[in-house]
Amino acid sequence: MPDDDGLWKRSRRAVYAEITRVAMELFLDQGFEETTIDQIASTAGISRRSFFRYFGTKEDIVLGDLVDQGSLAREALEAIPLSVPPWQALQDALWQVDQRTDQAVMLEVAKMMYGTPSLRARSIEKHLRWQEQLVPNIRLRLGADPGDASDPAADAIVATAITCLDVAGQIWVRGDGKDDLKELYRRAVDSVRSPGT
Amino acid sequence: MPDDDGLWKRSRRAVYAEITRVAMELFLDQGFEETTIDQIASTAGISRRSFFRYFGTKEDIVLGDLVDQGSLAREALEAIPLSVPPWQALQDALWQVDQRTDQAVMLEVAKMMYGTPSLRARSIEKHLRWQEQLVPNIRLRLGADPGDASDPAADAIVATAITCLDVAGQIWVRGDGKDDLKELYRRAVDSVRSPGT
DNA sequence: TGCCCGTGTGGCACCGAGTGTCAATCAGGC
DNA sequence: GCCTGATTGACACTCGGTGCCACACGGGCA
Numbered sequence: 001m002p003d004d005d006g007l008w009k010r011s012r013r014a015v016y017a018e019i020t021r022v023a024m025e026l027f028l029d030q031g032f033e034e035t036t037i038d039q040i041a042s043t044a045g046i047s048r049r050s051f052f053r054y055f056g057t058k059e060d061i062v063l064g065d066l067v068d069q070g071s072l073a074r075e076a077l078e079a080i081p082l083s084v085p086p087w088q089a090l091q092d093a094l095w096q097v098d099q100r101t102d103q104a105v106m107l108e109v110a111k112m113m114y115g116t117p118s119l120r121a122r123s124i125e126k127h128l129r130w131q132e133q134l135v136p137n138i139r140l141r142l143g144a145d146p147g148d149a150s151d152p153a154a155d156a157i158v159a160t161a162i163t164c165l166d167v168a169g170q171i172w173v174r175g176d177g178k179d180d181l182k183e184l185y186r187r188a189v190d191s192v193r194s195p196g197t
Numbered sequence: 198m199p200d201d202d203g204l205w206k207r208s209r210r211a212v213y214a215e216i217t218r219v220a221m222e223l224f225l226d227q228g229f230e231e232t233t234i235d236q237i238a239s240t241a242g243i244s245r246r247s248f249f250r251y252f253g254t255k256e257d258i259v260l261g262d263l264v265d266q267g268s269l270a271r272e273a274l275e276a277i278p279l280s281v282p283p284w285q286a287l288q289d290a291l292w293q294v295d296q297r298t299d300q301a302v303m304l305e306v307a308k309m310m311y312g313t314p315s316l317r318a319r320s321i322e323k324h325l326r327w328q329e330q331l332v333p334n335i336r337l338r339l340g341a342d343p344g345d346a347s348d349p350a351a352d353a354i355v356a357t358a359i360t361c362l363d364v365a366g367q368i369w370v371r372g373d374g375k376d377d378l379k380e381l382y383r384r385a386v387d388s389v390r391s392p393g394t
Numbered sequence: 395t396g397c398c399c400g401t402g403t404g405g406c407a408c409c410g411a412g413t414g415t416c417a418a419t420c421a422g423g424c
Numbered sequence: 425g426c427c428t429g430a431t432t433g434a435c436a437c438t439c440g441g442t443g444c445c446a447c448a449c450g451g452g453c454a
Binding site: 085086087117120121122124125128141142149150151152153154155156157159160163164166167168170171174175178179184187188189191192193195197 | 282283314318319322338339346348349353356357361363364365367368371372381384385392394
Binding site for chain 2: 438439440441442
């Protein structure tokens with residue numbers, strides 16, 4: 001089923017991958033902001049205009065998957081029995097998503113992300129979109145009144161979980177990838193929820 | 198002491214205020230993204246080029262104070278005795294900042310902020326700057342080892358507090374300002390720290 | 395009063411991101 | 425071999441933002 005739907009879609013996927021490859025190489029080599037779209041396009045052998053038919057913005061090259069990963073997280077979350085309490089369920093769902101690619105590359109990309117304001121902003125924006133996807137399920141787990149739109153509980157819990165993931169990433173980058181990301185996340189959540197503060 | 202340091206600075210402040218006034222009127226009237234900088238400049242009676250000598254970006258007209266408010270929050274936090282535990286101290290410090298302007302205007306601005314991606318992104322970016330300012334003091338309150346850069350506790354707590362403020366604002370806007378913002382914040386933090394989840 | 399200096403100002407050219415339009419191209423079905 | 429529809433490249437345009445330069449104006453000084 002995956003990749004035999006005609007030459008069109010296949011070549012489109014190929015171009016897509018090629019742009020990503022070329023762009024990432026340029027980004028890591030000379031920096032995100034220093035790389036212009038014209039440069040990416042000409043290096044990838046397409047026109048400037050065509051580039052924008054594959055990616056809406058330059059940031060999307062780096063963060064394109066993030067929104068889809070939100071859907072993955074939602075599916076993962078919905079697959080976890082409702083008897084599992086919110087925090088544990090969120091932790092399981094988020095981990096299922098975040099760990100896939102090569103650690104070394106991931107560190108480089110993360111460094112770039114945390115060091116480039118426009119990228120950081122977009123990534124946070126996309127993480128916010130996760131919130132919408134995950135909140136309904138957490139409401140169920142909380143047994144909250146689904147009609148009460150002014151109950152901040154589920155939103156707060158989801159947003160905090162995502163924030164902890166972000167903080168963990170920050171510390172991870174700061175420590176040059178020496179710490180374990182999962183462990184950092186666990187400690188972040190623990191310290192937020194620790195009663196002794 | 199405030200405003201008698203010569204004609205230059207006084208007139209500069211006047212122009213600054215005038216731009217803000219004019220721009221806000223246009224924003225609330227026809228939307229943020231639909232308002233162009235040329236329009237703001239010509240309405241305020243200055244050149245396009247001069248506009249950029251007062252504001253680095255269009256977003257800064259709306260969010261200009263936010264970074265300064267971070268410093269205010271830091272000062273407020275540092276004025277609270279170290280014996281007060283982190284969460285309470287953060288709550289007090291953040292409240293001292295956020296409640297000042299007219300509620301009706303604030304609601305309009307908040308609606309615009311949560312409804313305009315680029316504004317939302319920038320506001321998050323600026324809130325991140327708050328983090329850097331508040332973390333050191335929270336580390337003190339936690340009695341954390343100041344040399345241990347890989348301890349995520351203080352960062353997580355500060356980030357979560359700010360996130361809860363953000364979530365509260367979101368719900369507040371969603372409910373058209375009917376709820377009490379402070380109350381929403383309190384409930385957000387409570388639900389995050391509630392042990393029964 | 396007349397001069398100089400520093401700062402704010404406007405105008406201009408320029409860059410990069412992103413969009414609308416249109417004609418040419420090319421794969422695939424008939 | 426031809427028609428159709430999606431893809432492409434080229435061009436022009438908008439908008440946000442920056443660098444540069446010449447000019448005007450306020451304030452201090454002789």
